[in-house]
Amino acid sequence: MAAALIHFPVLGRGGETLTATVTNLDVHDLSRSARSYGLAAFFVVHPRPAQRLLGERIRAHWVSGTGRRRIPDRGAALELSSFVADLDEALGRLGPGAEIWTTAAREGGGPVTTFARARQILSEPGPAVLLCFGTAWGLAPEVLARATLRLEPIVGRGDYNHLSVRAASAICLDRLLGPR
Amino acid sequence: MAAALIHFPVLGRGGETLTATVTNLDVHDLSRSARSYGLAAFFVVHPRPAQRLLGERIRAHWVSGTGRRRIPDRGAALELSSFVADLDEALGRLGPGAEIWTTAAREGGGPVTTFARARQILSEPGPAVLLCFGTAWGLAPEVLARATLRLEPIVGRGDYNHLSVRAASAICLDRLLGPR
Numbered sequence: 001m002a003a004a005l006i007h008f009p010v011l012g013r014g015g016e017t018l019t020a021t022v023t024n025l026d027v028h029d030l031s032r033s034a035r036s037y038g039l040a041a042f043f044v045v046h047p048r049p050a051q052r053l054l055g056e057r058i059r060a061h062w063v064s065g066t067g068r069r070r071i072p073d074r075g076a077a078l079e080l081s082s083f084v085a086d087l088d089e090a091l092g093r094l095g096p097g098a099e100i101w102t103t104a105a106r107e108g109g110g111p112v113t114t115f116a117r118a119r120q121i122l123s124e125p126g127p128a129v130l131l132c133f134g135t136a137w138g139l140a141p142e143v144l145a146r147a148t149l150r151l152e153p154i155v156g157r158g159d160y161n162h163l164s165v166r167a168a169s170a171i172c173l174d175r176l177l178g179p180r
Numbered sequence: 181m182a183a184a185l186i187h188f189p190v191l192g193r194g195g196e197t198l199t200a201t202v203t204n205l206d207v208h209d210l211s212r213s214a215r216s217y218g219l220a221a222f223f224v225v226h227p228r229p230a231q232r233l234l235g236e237r238i239r240a241h242w243v244s245g246t247g248r249r250r251i252p253d254r255g256a257a258l259e260l261s262s263f264v265a266d267l268d269e270a271l272g273r274l275g276p277g278a279e280i281w282t283t284a285a286r287e288g289g290g291p292v293t294t295f296a297r298a299r300q301i302l303s304e305p306g307p308a309v310l311l312c313f314g315t316a317w318g319l320a321p322e323v324l325a326r327a328t329l330r331l332e333p334i335v336g337r338g339d340y341n342h343l344s345v346r347a348a349s350a351i352c353l354d355r356l357l358g359p360r
Contacts, residue, residue: 013250013251025205025344025346028344029344029346029347032342032343032344032347033336033343033344033347035340035342036334036336036337036338036340036341036342036343037336037337038336038337038338070193071193073340073342074342076340076342077340077342154216154354154358155358155359156213156216156217156218156353156354156357156358157216157217157218157357157358158216158218160215160216160253160256160257161216162212162215162216162253162254162256162257163212163213163216163350164205164208164209164212164213164346166205166209166344166346166347166350167209167212167213167346167347167349167350168350169347170343170346170347170348170350170351171350171351171354171358173336174334174336174351174354174355175354177336177337178335178336178337178351179335
């Protein structure tokens with residue numbers, strides 16, 4: 001499995017489609033979570049070259065720059081990250097037949113699959129999976145429409161459901177791949 | 181259950197004890213995770229008055245300032261947060277008999293309890309629990325020594341174990357309190 005953090009197309013507060021900026025701690029946290037759960041790759045998806053360049057500079061600082069010497073563990077995580085222009089570029093890196101799975105804080109865009117069932121699917125032989133997380137107010141409908149599997153929303157206790165993408169992605173990976 | 185994010189005493193890279201600075205996204209992410217999993221309170225523990233004041237200003241922006249009007253859900257999470265000087269002040273807010281539980285990326289400081297057993301304990305009547313997370317390289321030995329329960333480290337897949345505190349705290353709450 002690989003993960004992707006999508007910055008476009010994502011939703012804004014009012015349901016409009018927008019492009020989100022890269023958040024430094026997203027790159028760190030999702031790389032660290034991806035590495036902890038044995039993912040093959042972590043793609044930061046952003047259409048703007050300047051934002052990808054910013055991300056690549058952050059990555060280089062930790063993978064081969066002075067950050068590597070100071071905190072080697074961080075480099076081992078950020079090595080997994082790469083910066084691509086769109087979802088198709090990420091899929092292309094995974095090879096033919098790779099599938100898109102999506103996450104969302106709310107149901108929508110089609111029927112959802114439980115974490116238990118998705119966990120079972122991942123334990124069996126199958127195509128490469130690109131698990132997509134949205135920034136801002138979540139993935140736009142055109143991304144959900146491309147998914148072969150839409151994960152059920154994370155529900156904690158009660159009806160408050162506004163986890164950060166850093167927290168939600170960690171919980172997803174633990175539910176799908178963590179020890180049971 | 182309540183949660184605490186400890187900024188002192190915590191460990192540095194070389195095992196020295198230090199005081200970490202407050203990270204804005206920690207306050208947001210842990211408040212949002214705490215609210216999603218129904219916690220009673222989230223304490224940011226910092227010995228420096230200027231750091232607590234900074235935290236309180238962040239909180240006020242979202243709970244009663246312009247942030248509240250812009251993103252009401254964020255205010256509902258940050259309402260749970262408060263800024264205290266030390267662990268005893270947090271315990272005092274929870275009332276007599278409150279217990280300290282600790283988290284760590286590695287075993288140490290005494291025997292650990294599995295998430296499954298801790299989950300069972302929380303499901304039964306008992307004293308209030310303050311679940312403590314460390315910033316920097318984790319909680320100092322003097323905090324671990326005060327714990328009535330030390331949670332087992334989070335293990336994903338393989339031996340890489342360097343999750344961010346934002347990711348680790350989310351996984352902990354999901355394992356302890358999430359639906360099963």
